[in-house]
Each structure stands twice: as structure tokens, then as C-alpha cells.
Amino acid sequence: MKHQATPYLTFDGHARDALEYYKNIFDGEVLNVQTFGEADFPTPPEADERIMHAQFKKGELFLMMSDTFPGQDVERGSNISLALDMESEEQTQSLYDKLSEKGTVLMELQDTFWGAKYGKVKDAFGVTWDLNFQKNK
Structure with missing residues (x-):
């Protein structure tokens, strides 16, 4: 692995709010925001403005986050994974x-559009x- 695991937070349509919240709390910087609508990936129109991937940084603190597709459940408090590069x-x-x-496989290992x-x-x-x-x- 290239570096330490990165916390990856998942939200049910509130990733943009979370980014602003953490930006204000930690006085950090929001990086690389991409919505589902901007991605080269078929998505339902109601997901267009949801965040597919974003990054947040303040010094050594680095977080990544996204929203789910509409209708997918997110359990608050368990909405975190560890990302390995x-x-x-x-x-x-x-x-x-x-x-x-x-x-349990949540997404098959595969080549991606990114x-x-x-x-x-x-x-x-x-x-x-x-x-x-x-x-x-």
C-alpha cells in the first residue's frame, strides 16, 4: 500500500453539507468535488447533484466522502469505510x-471509468x- 488508510464517509444526500461543516469546524479545504451528474457513469437524474466523490484536507487530516444513490440506506455512525491506495x-x-x-463483496473488483x-x-x-x-x- 502507498500510505495509511484514508477514512471514507458516506452520506444519504448530505455530503455537501458535511463538507461545509468539516470545512468550518477544522478550517480546512474542500478538494476535488465531483457529482454523479458530472461522472461518465449512468446514474438516475435525481442523483445528478449528489456528490460521487470529494476530498477534504486540513494539514495531515485527510478525509474522502460521497453520497449514496437515492433510496440506498446509510446507517448513521456506520457510514465509514477505509480506503486503501x-x-x-x-x-x-x-x-x-x-x-x-x-x-461480503459490496462491489466486484473491476476496471473503472476513472x-x-x-x-x-x-x-x-x-x-x-x-x-x-x-x-x-
């Missing part, structure tokens, strides 16, 4: 296989992991 496709596949063996190999797995202890290998960096 992997060093190779092989490392990503290996970790995905190990985590999913006794866990140029990465990505998968999401909830492990045997209920911890959710986002595995991302950016191919075109």
Missing part, C-alpha cells in the same frame, strides 16, 4: 481475494474496505 493490480487482487473469502481497478469488501468483522489501484498515474 494500492501499489499494483496484483496486490489489489490478492487483498480483495483474502478479504472477500470470509467477507482509470483504476477498484473493489469494495466488508470483511469478516464488518469493516468495509475500498481497494483502489490507479492504473494511469
Whole structure:
């Protein structure tokens, strides 16, 4: 892995509000906001203004966050996963296989429109992991 795991927060349509809240609380900077409507990915029109991915930074504090599709449930307090930026496709596949063996696959490991190999797995202890290998960096 390239660095420490990054907390990834998920919201039910409130990611933009959360970004502003954390910006004010921590006096930080909002980075790289992309909505579902801006993405090269088929989404329902009611999701167009929801945040697909955003980043927040204040010094060493770094958070990523997104909204769900409309109608998907988010349990407050359990709306966090750990994002890992992997060093190779092989490392990503290996970790995905190990985590999913006794866990639950939330998104199959696959090539994405953002140029990465990505998968999401909830492990045997209920911890959710986002595995991302950016191919075109």
C-alpha cells in the first residue's frame, strides 16, 4: 500500500453539507468535488447533484466522502469505510481475494471509468474496505 488508510464517509444526500461543516469546524479545504451528474457513469437524474466523490484536507487530516444513490440506506455512525491506495493490480487482487473469502463483496473488483481497478469488501468483522489501484498515474 502507498500510505495509511484514508477514512471514507458516506452520506444519504448530505455530503455537501458535511463538507461545509468539516470545512468550518477544522478550517480546512474542500478538494476535488465531483457529482454523479458530472461522472461518465449512468446514474438516475435525481442523483445528478449528489456528490460521487470529494476530498477534504486540513494539514495531515485527510478525509474522502460521497453520497449514496437515492433510496440506498446509510446507517448513521456506520457510514465509514477505509480506503486503501494500492501499489499494483496484483496486490489489489490478492487483498480483495483474502478479504472477500470470509467477507461480503459490496462491489466486484473491476476496471473503472476513472482509470483504476477498484473493489469494495466488508470483511469478516464488518469493516468495509475500498481497494483502489490507479492504473494511469
